[in-house]
Amino acid sequence: MMPLKKESEELMVTIRCITYNHERYIRQCLEGFTMQKTNFRFEAIVHDDASTDGTANIIREYAEKYLDIIKPIFETENQYSKHDGSIARILNEHTHGKYVAMCEGDDYWIDPLKLQKQVDFLENNPEYTMCFHNAVVYKEEIPNVSLFNLMKYDEDLSIHDAIHKWLVPTASIVFRRDAIPNYPQWMPRIYSGDYSLVLLALYYGKVRYLHSISSVYRLSYSTGSMSTLMKNQGMFVIQQHLFLLKAYNKGTNYIFKKEVDSRIKELEKELHFQKAKKTKNIYYLLLSVDLIVKKGLNRLGLKG
Incomplete structure (x- = not known):
C-alpha cells in the first residue's frame, strides 16, 4: 500500500x-x-x-x-x-x-x-x-x-x-x-x-x-x-449507433462527415441483415448478400 x-x-x-x-x-x-x-x-x-x-x-x-x-x-x-x-x-x-x-x-x-x-x-x-x-x-x-x-x-x-x-x-x-x-x-x-x-x-x-x-x-x-447485450440485442445496438452517429454528424458540423456517413451506410446494411435473419425475408437477404460475403472474407483473414 x-x-x-x-x-x-x-x-x-x-x-x-x-x-x-x-x-x-x-x-x-x-x-x-x-x-x-x-x-x-x-x-x-x-x-x-x-x-x-x-x-x-x-x-x-x-x-x-x-x-x-x-x-x-x-x-x-x-x-x-x-x-x-x-x-x-x-x-x-x-x-x-x-x-x-x-x-x-x-x-x-x-x-x-x-x-x-x-x-x-x-x-x-x-x-x-x-x-x-x-x-x-x-x-x-x-x-x-x-x-x-x-x-x-x-x-x-x-x-x-x-x-x-x-x-x-x-x-x-x-x-x-x-x-x-x-x-x-x-x-x-x-x-x-x-x-x-x-x-x-x-x-x-x-x-x-x-x-x-x-x-x-x-x-x-x-x-x-x-x-450479453451485444449477443441478445443486435438490432437494438445497431439502431443506437445509428442514432448516435447521425446526431454526431450534425453536432460536429459534419467535420467527420465522410467517415461517419461510411459507418452509417455499413450499419444500415447490418440492420437489413439482422432483419433478414429475424424475418427470413428474401428481399432483405438479397440486400445483405454483399455484407454476408464480406463477413465470410473477414473470417478468412481476407479483405472484402
Missing part, C-alpha cells in the same frame, strides 16, 4: 467504477486500484447500483482499509433501470480529479504503473484529451484469452478507427476532465457511453494509444455485461 497522500495535494485522478452484482469479481477490481503506484493523489468512486449479492460488503471492506482511495456510493434503488442518465449525473457530482479513469466492476487492472504512465503522458501532451492501452480479453465460458486489439506501437487513434472499429477497452481509458465537457445537448445518450466518450474526445482534441497490456476485460454471457 502506498503512503497516504496529503489532502492538500491536488487530486489528479478520479477513477469511476460502476458495479452491480459483481461479488465474484469486485475484489480483483478494487485490488487493481489500490495497488497503483503514483506520485500523485487519486481516488476511486465505486458506485454500487443496489446489488443484491455480497458486492456492497466487499466494497465496505476495502473502503475501511483504504480510506484515502476507495470512496463508495451505495444505492438503495437501482439507477440503471431508470434509463434517465441518473448514474452519469451521480458520478459527475462526485468526480473532482483533473483526470478521469474508468473501470467497471467486472474488469480489473494488472499494471501497478498504469495510472502513472497515462497521467505522465497527458501532463506532457496537453493537445491530447484521452489516452488508452491494450487489454487481455478473458472469456469465462470457454475459457480463453486474447488481446482486445492488435495495435503494436504507440500511435494516435484515427477518426476512421474510432468510428468503424472498437479498439478502446473501457478499463484503459484516462481522459482530461476539463477538455471533455459534460455531454453536449446534441449528443444523445445511448447504451454505450464509452463509444460516445471516445468520439467526443476526438472532437475536442487527440487520442493516443500507449502500447501496453494493463487491464483485463472480462467477457461473460452469464452476467449483465455489455457482451
